[in-house]
Amino acid sequence: MMAIYGPLALILNVAFFIMLAHIIMSWLINFQVLNLHQPFVNQLWFGLNRLLEPIYQPIRRVLPDTRPLDLAPLVAFIIIISLRDFILPELLLR
Numbered sequence: 839m840m841a842i843y844g845p846l847a848l849i850l851n852v853a854f855f856i857m858l859a860h861i862i863m864s865w866l867i868n869f870q871v872l873n874l875h876q877p878f879v880n881q882l883w884f885g886l887n888r889l890l891e892p893i894y895q896p897i898r899r900v901l902p903d904t905r906p907l908d909l910a911p912l913v914a915f916i917i918i919i920s921l922r923d924f925i926l927p928e929l930l931l932r
Contacts, residue, residue, distance in 0.1 A: 843930040850922040853893075857915050860886045864911075890914075 863883060866872040872879050894910040901909055 839930045843926065846926055846930075847922065850918055850926065854915075854918050854922060856886065857890060857893075857911065857918065860890055861911055861915065 863872065867874060874880050874883060893914050897910040897913050901913065
C-alpha cells in the first residue's frame with residue numbers, strides 16, 4: 839500500500855502548497871502589496887489561476903453564490919487537507 843500512498847501523498851502535498859501560494863498571493867494583490875502590472879507577478883498569478891481553475895470550478899457550481907467572497911479555494915483547501923491528513927492514511931496505511 840505504500841506504493842500507492844507515497845505518490846498520492848506527494849500529489850496532495852504539491853497541490854496544498856500551490857493552493858497556499860495562490861491564496862496568499864490573492865491576499866497580497868487585494869491589499870495592493872503586489873501589482874499585477876509587473877510582468878513576473880502577472881505571469882505567476884495567471885499561471886496559478888489556470889492551474890487551479892479546474893479544481894475550483896466544480897466547487898463553485900455546488901456552492902451558493904457569495905459574490906464578493908470566493909469560497910471555492912477555502913473548500914478545496916479543506917478537502918485537500920482532509921484527504922492528505924485523515925482520509926488517505928486511514929484508507930491506505932491500515
